[in-house]
Structure formats: C-alpha cells, structure tokens
Amino acid sequence: MNSPEVFKGKCRKITEGKVEGEAVVTKDYVNFYLVDPERGTIIEEGHDLEGKKIADKILVFPGDKGSSVVQLDGLYQLAMKNNKPKALVAGELSTVLVSNAIIMEIPLVCDVDEKFYEIIKNGDHIAIDTEEGTISIRAGAC
Template identity: 50%
Template sequence: MTIKNYKCHKISEGQASGEVLFSKDGICFYLIDPKTGVVIQKNHCLFGKSIAGKVLVFPNGTGSSVVQADGMYQLKMNHNEPKAMIVKNADTTLVASSIIMDMPLVDKVEEDFEKEINNKDVVKVNATEGIIKLLKKV
C-alpha cells in the first residue's frame, strides 16, 4: 500500500525497496567495512551504523574516483551495498559506479521528501519511472 509518492530524477535505472537511512555527511564508500556494511569513518554521522540493504540518502560522494568505485565494488561483492541511493549532488564517479553496479540512483527529489521521511521509514525507489513511494511510516 502506497502512502505517498515523491517525484525524482533517474540517474541509474532500477527499483528497490528498503528502510531509509539519512546521512548529513558525504559518503566515502571506501570507509565502509565491506564485510559488514558498517561505516568506519570515525568523524562521520553514520559511524558504527550499517548501510547494507538500506535506501541511502546523502548529499554527495567523497574521495577519489578509484577509492569510491573500489569501495562500492567491495560492498557489492560482499552483498552489503545499499539497495538504492538518493543523492543531492551526483558526481561522475558515483553515477558511473551506480550504473556499473546496477544500483538505482536518483536525485532532484521533491522538497517534501526530506521533511516528511525519517530514518527507518520504508520506501520503494523506482528510478526508472522517477518515483519514490513511501510504503511504511515508522
């Protein structure tokens, strides 16, 4: 049952559902333990939390292109990658890596999304159609 839909812009097509996890800090995928999906960057707002299987909402990627791509690849190979990603500022490496890793990635989400959605709410990101569906409020 869909509670509400939010429009967004497709970067990497696909669809996935999962719990939302917000990060106010940029993400360096190389500083996430690929065996657990836990953020190991000590000064990061998600330090000690797992991004595995989540719909990750974050402002931007950080780190060099090699570090970012390898970090995402290691997470995917260990089945600890996010199910989908929602980003404010997509860079070339994040876009290319998402396409290669077959991970839904969107940006330009309606403003109400961040006002109305909280961590642990369940959403379905349909990047192909440019829609995020709120499925469950926690």
C-alpha cells in the same frame, strides 16, 4: 499491515531499478571506501552514520566524497561481500557517483522534492520506481 504513505513525489532516474527498502539517512557526504565491506557499516570516524549499517538499505545522502578509484573500490568490496546499498538517493551528483552506480548496478535517483528531505528519517520504508520517476515514503514501516 502497511503504514500509510506519508509522501509520494517525483525523482529523476540516473540508473534504473524498482526497489523498496529501509531508509538510512545522513546529512554527511559518504566515502564508500570508509564502509566496512564485511559488515556494510560506516567506519568513518565522526560521520553521523558511524557504526550504522548501509548494506541492503536505501541510502539517502547529500552526495559522495573521495576519488574515483577509492569510491569504486569501496563499492566493489561491498558488492563482493553482498553488502552494497540497495539504492541511492543523492542530493548532488558527481561523475564518480554516477559512473560507480552504473558499474555496480545500484539504482540511483536525484532531484527529489525538498519535502521528501523534510519528512524522511532512518527506518522509514522507501519505494523507488525509476521508470515511473516516483519515490514514496511509508513512516517507520521497516
């Protein structure tokens, strides 16, 4: 039985995709080079997701950090090991993040209603439809 939908709102498509999956949420910026490609876990010391898996999850984060080469190499290594995120929900966009999401074919959205960020938590089920421009949450459904 599915959990009830606790949020449905609009989002802006940056790269396309229709995906559903488990949310992994951080208030820290992410450097994809500091994610272990073998396990898909954050290895950055002191990061609030240190040791947590982002592979095959929908990553909700404020934005990226690091150079274009480092970020692309990090995502490339994750993709080669089938450990890249399923989708990205970013608070801020950078040219690096957008171009890397396009190259690595990862759905990326932004401009989500503030209420989304107040409600979302780790383990919630997120559904994203970039063509419709919608994002929804089912609490703890994963």
